[in-house]
Amino acid sequence: MNFRLIARAALMLILLGALYPVPSARAQASVSLTATAAFEGNYVPGTWLPITARIENSGTALSAVLAAELPGATIRHIVPVELAGGAQKQVVIYVAMDQSVREVRVSVEQDGSILAEQTLAVRPRSDERMLGLLSGDGLSLSLPRREDLPSQPFTVVSLSPADLPDQVAGLSGLGVLLANNVPPDSLSEAQRGALLAWVNAGGHLFIGGGAADALSGWLPSELQAATTDAQATIDDGPLGELADATGPGPLSGVQLTPLPGGVSVGAAPTPAWVTRSFGQGLVTQFAFDPAAPAMEAWESAPSFWDAILQPTFRVSTLFGQQTNIDVIQEQMLAGTLTALPTIPQPPVDMFFLLLVMYTVLIGPALALFLRRIDRQAWSWLLVPLIAVSSGLLLFTLAISLRTSDKVVSQVSLVEELGNGQARIRTLIGALAPQDQALITRVSPGAITRPVREISGLYGDIGGVSGDLIQQSDQMTLSIKPWKLQGVLIEQQQTMRSMVATIQIGEQGSQIEVINRGGETLRDVVAIYGGRVLLLGNIAPDEQRSGRWAPNQSIAPDRIAIIGQIFADEVAAANRPGQAANRHIELQIAMVNAALYHGGSDIETEPLVLGWVDGSPLKTEVDAPRAAQQSLTLLTMRPEVQVSGPISLPEGWLIPDPTLNQSNACSSNNLIGVRANPAPVTIIMRLPNDLGPLRASALTLTIDSSERWPNAGITTEIYDWAKETWVAQSFDGPGEFEVGDPATYLSEGRLQIRLSGTIERAGCIVATARVQGAMP
């Protein structure tokens, strides 16, 4: 037997086998995958969709990844999964739904081989009202049918407490959430934090009543609109008014007492509901049970729910109408990434000096030397020799002195929500001249997605592509050459970096800020009532106080506030011949994003801003020889304490930006209401915390942008107690004292009506000075 031949044949077979690899086994029987999309697969394009995957491994222990991707997408979301043999695991993966698609592919993969996969059917719900019904025992409402509504039909998703996402990103698709009969302590700390962050970003939370303990154990105290007292019978008048029909009849419910800032609808002391703002969003607390039999049987219930179950606002984004400001805010932050850091230059002058010395050496010095020894022909040898040796020396020096060849920019927005919770969004942008894979350390539990393409301060930025890992402390960013690409990292965390309290009393307003974080808070700013107070740098554990000046100028909107905060820096940068300060532009853009409102540009609630260097998510890009910059903006809403008699100058009681939104205007840096058509109603409001103020003196100043008509004007103010308009002896313009102001200023609201020939007046602006005391 020719053993050599057999050996050669065997070797050939082995080689052939190596050339033709065995195709990857798909859907191995030992691993099974069952995936379910949240909200029954309904989603709003531009938001996140949580997908719960249950993975069972009946084989040996495996180390795999759960992957989710949209058809045609350039990125995949992946979660590493370690599963022992015979074990099963439930994993939640968040998918960025940045396209309108009808399916999501979910798979379990190991070393590039697909072990199990499933395609989920999903439905985009653009320009619809995504309504979540959160209840412990199932909740159904008599909602209008889709075909009965001309626009914004309801898409209803039922949620049990366990179904509620524990990240605010998971709630981003919901515009309205109605919670009723939620069992006490059924929501985790993370879920409560997600609720807080969701309302803060613009969500509208409705809370069913009917029982005095309906809120206990699950609702964060910051989201409470009213305190509940004894059982009571609720008048159905407001319901009928809203439904424009006969009400359902008196309803069994609880007595609600509005908290500061709460606005009650319905006759005191048993209003039908109380609405209170929190951040960008609203909380509406019902006194009655929305699932009560009377409500279910009410014929006009669909009209009522259609009228009341409205999102806080709608903003136009590149994905259509959205009910929160996340898309716009994140695009504003992404634009700031284009303000890349300046790369430190190598010692160029020293290098040029060396080259000049070389020029002198190879030119006149060599010529003089060779002439002296009468060997000019040696130049043919010496010139190349000197050139090559100098070149090698300079080459070595250049390589050793080389500086950064890539840049990484990182900006973070931290919103402290109260209850020790904070929402943190970090955006990272990287630019390199070659293909790069940058290892980035992140906080485990953070979710990531590519930045959306936008033109920023200094150019364009797009999103990264490839695999984006979740639930891991490390991920790889794949950067293409010469393209600024970015990623958004988001997480909710327990955090309390500063404690701030505003005290309003007879002496005016004062703020006290204590830095509880580990690093210095730089350039801390407090904003309240359109007034900006600069507090400077606050070291860790340091307490800083500041008082607003009595006649301080008012910044009526976001742009004016930013102008006041950065007045000195902008003036310095605008000097002739001065280049723009990129760092200041970056800070201005970040503050602009932080102050952005969906409803209006007016900042009515108190806010404290401060800067730190690192992100609380501990994000760190491992990029040797990269120029890096990192900037974090902290925002938080301070507690307001009001005591005793107080005197509020102009700027506190101002036209309500959300209620006057449809016909708002401005004149002389003041917010007003258009006088056309008449009669014009101006709704003025105090900040939430001053809502309970009982006014003892009220001086109104009313003026117009155009010429005030010299006759034919009737001025009325709404009397809340008598529920009627009361004519005032004032035909404007100018100021006038309002007699018995306590009946006109209720729950921080004042309504003025001007009728007659007022239409010619243009933009009507109103300001007020108030004196009073808190109960």
Added chain:
Amino acid sequence: MIRRNLLGPVLFKELATLLRGSRAALMITVYVGMVLISARLFYGVTASQLDFGQPLLSAQIGQVIFIGVSLVIQTMTLFLAPATTLSAVSHEYERGTFELIQATPLSASQLIIDKLIAAMAFLLLLLIAAMPAFTLVLLFGGLMISDLVPVVIVILMTAVVGCAFGLFCSAVTRQTFNATLLCYAVLISLVGGTLFAASIWSLINGLSAAPPSLVVANPLSAIATVLAPIRPPDDSFTGGFRPLVLLSLLSRGVIDNRGVIAPTYHATAVIYGALTISLIWGTLVAVRPRLRLTREDGVMLAALLVYGLLAYMLRGWWVPGIFP
């Protein structure tokens, strides 16, 4: 140091005398100095973009300096190469030594080739002397060594054809002054005229990019097409860097709207090769005392034919440079 028996007598004499005196040292100093000054200017222009808030990578600075310095070296080579040979033959005529040379056993081809080699050697010396300036580019990065090779080849190719052209002008006019006039008039017409023609074509045709065939003979356009792939692809990060604007001007029509760069320098190389052979042949004819066919004509014709055949066989390599 120079071995007489290894070189021809003319080449030996040229190499021995070329670097005598202060002229050569001055030329080396000025050449290297000009490269250095241009590098410093380009660095200054680029770094000044920082004042406008533009994001800037060091690789961009490196690339802009490399492009700018390469263009400067090519321009200097273009006008310096003929200058090294403009007086090579005419000077012999003016001094009355040409008839003496003709009386020697030295053939015309040996004379011409030796003159050419001596001129090329000097240009090569200048180029080598200027090479350390490119280490400045390495300080900033953005380039690889492989990016330097085609640039050097194009510069050398320009030097060869420039020397041959200068030699031709010198032989034809037999007077240095007339040779200088003729040579630079043709060069300026070539460089400026082709760009002007391309601009006129573009104006007439709705500002569309002119065809590469109009600029294929332009040595500056040839090097521009070598340098074009090196520049950062996204101009929004480079703003109005002047060297890059110049690059766009010189490579007009070469880069189509898909960003594909036509290899015009391939066509330029083939054209210059043919031109070099033709110019050397013309020079050989011009220095003959009597106009008659010789064995040298046969050799040159054969060389031209072989070259033509090679060019035809390799047409797939260079024709896209003219007709993309």
